[in-house]
Amino acid sequence: MAITARQTAALALAHALSAAERGLPVFPLTARKLPALPSPHRNDGRRSTCRGACGLPGHGVHDATTDPAAVRALFAAAPWATGYGIACGRAPHHLIGIDLDIDATGGDSAASLRRLSLHHLFTIPPTITVLTPSGGRHIWLTGPPDLPVPNSASQLAPGIDVRGTGGYLVGPGSVTARGGYRLAPGTADLPPAPCPRALLRLLVPPARPHRPATARPDRGRGLVRFVLAAHEGQRNTRLFWAACRAYEHGFGDALADTLVRAAVHTGLTEHEARATVESAARLTTGTGRPGLDEDHP
Known part of the structure; x- marks a missing residue:
């Protein structure tokens, strides 16, 4: 029996509530993996800088919450939602997503990650892993609370995207236009593991030594x-x-x-x-x- 749109929305809400119970801030997504609620400032005539301070929903990843009542309210306002996003970089987990996308270059991004780990001497610990409809996977890691990890696409290695502060991951149980996201076998009961320090240094590279400032007025x-x-x-x-x-x-x-x-x-x-x-x-x-x-x- 085919699953109706109402059933899909109800399943998305159920999965989102389950994630919120684990301390993961969530918000509704469309089948295109985009925030389901339109911006309340879309008719303002100029680009809004509001990040939710107005108190209205429709601010994308800034709507993400772990409060069950607030999650239900977001999904009630977006009955067309088919999935949910999980905000990265937010307390308590400060999630970092390593997205292995096999479609990005036609290559093997998992092999690229293995080469990185061998070269930089780190091991990806057992952690939550989500299988994507394209055949890729999302590896969930946690980071330090006071170190923002930037989002990037194929900068770490070809086919490897990073979801950090201000980014989001599609949650397991979501249904998109290309198919469903599901937990990899054996990872459902695992907590997100800490990001290895060597990998963290690749995600936020250490800077060069501090040098005294010069007096150039146009600098910066x-x-x-x-x-x-x-x-x-x-x-x-x-x-x-x-x-x-x-x-x-x-x-x-x-x-x-x-x-x-x-x-x-x-x-x-x-x-x-x-x-x-x-x-x-x-x-x-x-x-x-x-x-x-x-x-x-």
């Missing part, structure tokens, strides 16, 4: 423009990247306030922006280097 303009051009879901990651580059080149302290103002202009709060810049400063100057010098596997 490109980084500020990079932050100002951030779209929803990229703001924290772009700010972190720009601040790292500024501190690497020795003018981070001089540019910090300007970067914060630029990030606030795109929609971050001043508290969020300053915390991200300070995290970049610790990482690049070697003073604390959050998550990389700690005893993290």
Whole structure:
């Protein structure tokens, strides 16, 4: 018997609630793997920088929640949803998704990951793994709470995408236009495993040593423009990247306030922006280097 659209939506909600019970922030997705709820600011006439502060649903990954009542409300507002997304980089798990996409280059991304692990001396621990309709897989790992992991596509290796802060993974049990997502056998009862430290360094590469700043007045303009051009879901990651580059080149302290103002202009709060810049400063100057010098596997 064919499964009706109503049954598909009910199953998506059930799977989303189960994930939320495990501490994974979720929100509804369409069959195209996109956020199911339209933006409440779509008719504002300009690009909105709201990340949910207005209190209305429709902010994509920023809608993600672990509260069962809020999850039900999101799905009630999107009865066409066929799946759910899981926000990465959020407490308590600070999820990192390693997406092995066999369709990206026609090659074997799993083999690419094995070569990386042999070269950099790390092992992927037993962890939750989700099988995708295309034949790929999503490996779930956890990261340090104070180290944003940027999203990337085929930068780690061909066919390997990374879902970090501001990104999301399609949750198991979701149904898309290409088929269903399901847990790999033997991984359903596993918790997300900590990301190996050597792999974490590849995802957020250590910066070059701090150098004294020079007095060039135009230094950092490109980084500020990079932050100002951030779209929803990229703001924290772009700010972190720009601040790292500024501190690497020795003018981070001089540019910090300007970067914060630029990030606030795109929609971050001043508290969020300053915390991200300070995290970049610790990482690049070697003073604390959050998550990389700690005893993290």
